[in-house]
Amino acid sequence: MRKIFMRFYIVLILMVVVMTTLAYSQYKYSENVVSKEIEINTRLSLEKLQAEINSLVLANSSVIVDIVDFIELHNWDDAELLSYIQKKLNNSNYFFSIYYGKANNKMINGSGWVPPKDFVLTDRPWYKMAKEENDLIITNVYVNASDNDLIVTIAKPVKDKGNNLLGVVGGDISLSTLIDTYIHKFEENGLSFLINSSGQIIAHPELIHRDSLELPEASNQYRQIIDRILDKKSGLEKIVLDDEEGYLAFMPIGKTNLLLASFTSLEEAQASSQQLTLFFFLVVALSIGIFSVFLLLQRRYIASPLLELVNSISAINIEKDLSYRLNIKERSIMKDLGEKINDLLSKIEFFVLKIRNDQEELQAMNEELEASMEQMAAAEEEILRQKHQFEALFKNSTDSIVIFNKDHHIIDINESFTKLFGYTIDEIYGKELDGVLSVTYKKEEANKLTNDLLDGKEVALESVRYGKGDIPIEVGIKGVPIIFENKVIGGYGIYTDITERKRAEEQILYISRHDSLTGLYNRAYFEDQLLRIEKQNILPVSILIGDVNGLKMTNDAFGHDVGDTILKRIAGILTKTCGEDAIITRVGGDEFVVILPYTDEATGLEICNEIKKSCQMESKDTLQLSVSLGVATKTKSKQSIYKICKKAEDIMYDNKLLESKSIRNSIITSLRKTLEERTHETDEHSSRLMTLSLCLGQKLGLNDNQLNELSLLAALHDIGKIAIPDHILLKPGPLTSEEWQIMKKHSEIGYRIASASSELAVIAEAILHHHERWDGKGYPQGLKKNKISLSARVIAVVDAYDAMTSDRPYRKAMDKADAIEELIREKGKQFDPHIVNTFLELLEE
CATH class of the missing domain: 3.30.450.20 (PAS domain)
Structure with missing residues (x-):
């Protein structure tokens, strides 16, 4: 009978399994067909939207690139740049501001926006990112400088011909403009949204933030999806979003740091396939119901009584519960058998309890003995371990x-x-x-x-x-x-x-109080001593402030090593002159302060005179020691020592102003002598060059100011050569390509030296241009024709003629006729044709 029931059960179970399998297969087939179609549509719609946004980015990027090319093409003035930027801005449908931020913190803004005084454009994210990337960049979304809008900036660095950074051109696009352009397309063919590389939501149909200066926070569910997009950058995945299952496609947009994502739900597309599947599941459910009714009847009248007995016997566990007995119902057909089993369980309980009591007594005695032995062993081991540890520690x-x-x-x-x-x-x-x-x-x-x-x-x-x-x-x-x-x-x-x-502590203390170059005390020590003198009310006390004259020009002309030598020499003079009680400090690059305790104003002035005399005595032609000084004295307790310092500083600056012209003239004279010594140019060469230049300038109709500049240029046009190493400058043979590149830098070095002096600033540009060629093949800027300063073009002709007709260490002078022939041959190439013709007329006269 039992075998028949088992076979019947197996047939019913097989029928249910077959019907369930058919229903599930139908469901999976429908789901796969719909999913594949949605997958294709999702990818195509995303690629279309990505192409549109990428096209917008490229179109606007080309505006910035055009402006950069325009700036790099020519040295435009600010008005021309502003006009061009405004023209580009007016023709743009997306930029609301286009600007050019120069490296000197000056901004040319086509929108007319004027930055505040404390505005540092080199700290702006678009400027820093473009400078670091050295290419066209698109920033993340950030708040603009006016703090009234969220924007994205497209920017590109501007370089000169030497690949030096001149500035950065940038254009701002309001985030709300991007949203208005594409928000309607984000709802087509599903749900699309835009994020940046930091995981912030830039655009989303349900998260509009046009009036907010903060990007909306993503929900936890979106946060997980965004993290997956940032990790993989592009792809297609099946996900669940807002309790809806669907496909998520995502990919980056061109050179931007933006990523575009699109989600398409499977729910509606799969509705029809689910109806057919539901029918199959109903059939399966009905079959399972009939099978279940049959099982319930069989279980109630046949299997249950037997199962109850089997379960009760299976629950017997003598190790865990000796008191357990079978629970037998009064009318159960298994009653007699159950009672006999319970009697057997009672006898087992009695014998087990007796054995357990004996075991517990033996176990307790054994554990006590083992514990005592373990304690003794542990104590011996600890004593030995401590002994070894102490010996090792003591010896080693x-x-x-x-x-x-x-x-x-x-x-x-x-x-x-x-x-x-x-x-x-x-x-x-x-x-x-x-x-x-x-x-x-x-x-x-x-x-x-x-x-x-x-x-x-x-x-x-x-x-x-x-x-x-x-x-x-x-x-x-x-x-x-x-x-x-x-x-x-x-x-x-x-x-x-x-x-x-x-x-080391003493060395650190020394370094914290002293200037590393001169060995004098530093500003921190000066301020501590000033506070100490104020508190101790030392009277009288004089404050002497000195500022080294012409240090920047010296550094530019002779190098920082010479400038450092001047600072150390002056520090030595101060130490020698001011006495042992003086507190001598270097508080800035070229500024010294001396605290003179118990020194009146007359003594302070005597010390100033001694310092000036020592500077004059130790000065050389190429190493001028000059310092402007000011001294003030505190004689009363109520006077503020800080005001005394300010008074001394004011006196020093007044003296510097009175002495400045004499100092600069001295430095210029030193430069000229150094140039003569380094280049071995004779006074006769300088005189000839000056005479020919003035005569040619007069014949060209130059005014008095231009003639004065021309005379000064004739003497100092090669001033940059004082910074060229001797092994290159005095080399008798031809220069190598590397040496020639170094030699060509003398024009730029001379420009920097001249720019540092108000007396020489008028000829700085001509010094920079005096090796440019009429055909644009000169250096350092490759200028052509009239873009080369007039005085530089004059000097180029006169210097070339004098060089050809004068003896040199490495060749004899050229015949004047040959020199004139060379000038004619280079007319229109190296030299200005008009100046060459005028010079030839001058030679005939």
């Missing part, structure tokens, strides 16, 4: 360790003690510790430490102890008492050599 410690008894007598020392103090155990065993390591004036301190330690205290301090031969050693001292049976029987003395650390 890098610290010096001494063991002494309660009478302060030395018992043992380690190797580090011998290395540090020079004593062996044989030399000092049994001697008093403090008598060995301390001299007379330190012994009281050492005795107190030892007594404190023997009183049971731990001691620690830093002090000096003395090694063999009374050699002082900086040490950190620690003391630990040795306690046995609650009594102090001696102690450990631990000494750490801190000599190097103390030296």
Whole structure:
């Protein structure tokens, strides 16, 4: 009978399985067809939207690139640049502002926006990003400088021909403009949204933020999706969004840091396939219902009584519950069998309890014995371990360790003690510790430490102890008492050599108070001393302030090494002149301040005169020592020392103004002498060049100012050569390509030197241009024709003629006729044709 039931059950189960499998197959087939169609549509719609946005980005990027090309093409003035930028801005449908930020913090803005005074454009994100990337960039969304809109900036750096950064051109597009352009398309064929590389939502049909200066926060569910997009950059995935299953496609947009994503739900597309699937599931459910009714009837009348008995027997577990008995119903057909099983369980319970009681007594005795043995073994092991640890620590410690008894007598020392103090155990065993390591004036301190330690205290301090031969050693001292049976029987003395650390601390203190170049005190020390003098009310006290003259021009002309030499020379003069009590400080690049305690104003003025005399005496043609000085004196307590400093500074600047022209003339004279010495140019060459230049300038109709500039240029046009190394400047043979590149820099060096002086600034541009060619093949800027300054074109002709007709160390002078022929041959190539013709007329006259 049981086999028949089993076969019947198997047939019914197989029918249910087959019907369920058919229904599930139909459902999966429909789902796959719909999913594939949605996958294709999602990818196509995303690629279309991505192409449109990429096209917009490229179109607007081309505007910025056009402006950069325009700026790099020519040296336009600001008005021309502004006009061109405004034209581009007016023709753009997306930019609301286009601007050019120069490296000197000047901005040319086509929208007319004027930055505030404290505006630092080099700190703006678009400027920094374009400078770092050195290419066209598109920023993340940020708040504009007016704090009234969220924007995206497209920017590109502007470079000169030497690849030096001139500035950055940028254009701002309002985030609301981007949203208005594409928000309607984000709802076509599903749901699309735009994010940046930081994971912020830029555009979303349901998250509109036109009036907010903050991008909306993404929900936790969106946050997970955005993190996956940022990680993979592009792809197509099946996800669940807002309880809807669908496909998410995402990809980056061109050179931007933006990513576009699109989500298409499967729910509506799969509705028809789900209806057919529902029918199959209803059929399956009906079959399962009929099968279940049959099972319930069979279970109630046949299987349940037998199963109850089997389950009750299976629940018997003598190890866990000896009191367990079968629960037998009064009318059960299994009642007699159940009662017999319960009687057997009662007998088992009795014998098991008796055995357990005997086992527990034996177990308790065994555990007690094992515990005692384990404690003894552990104690022995701990004693041995501590002994080994102490021996290893004592012998191998890098610290010096001494063991002494309660009478302060030395018992043992380690190797580090011998290395540090020079004593062996044989030399000092049994001697008093403090008598060995301390001299007379330190012994009281050492005795107190030892007594404190023997009183049971731990001691620690830093002090000096003395090694063999009374050699002082900086040490950190620690003391630990040795306690046995609650009594102090001696102690450990631990000494750490801190000599190097103390030296380092002294060096750091020195560096924190002194100027690294001159060795004088620095500004921090000056301010501390000024406060001390104010508090101690030292009277009278004079403040002397000095500012080195012409240091920038010297650095540009001769290099920073010469400038540093001047600073060190003046520091030496101040140290020698101001006296031992003076506090001499260098508080800035070229500024010195001297505090003169107990010095009246007359003495302070005498010191100023002595400083000036020393500077004159130690000055050389190529090393001019000049410093403008000012001195003021505090004579009353109520006077503020800081106001005295301000008064001294004002006097110094007044003197600098009066002396400035003489100082600059002295430096210019020094430059001319240095140029003659370095280049071996003779006075006759300079005189000829000046005479020919003035005659040619007069024939060209130049005014008096232009003639004066021409005369000065004739003498100093090669001033940049003083910074060229001697092995290149004086080389008798031809220069290598690398040496020639260095030599060609003298025009730019001369320009910087001349620009640093108001007297030479008028010829700075001509010095920069004097090696340019009429055909644009010269250097350093490759200028053509009239873009080369007139005086530079004049000097080029006259200098070439004089060079050809004068003897040189490496060749004889050329015949004048040959020189004239060379000028004619280079007319229109190297030289201005009009100037060459005029010069030839001058030579005929």
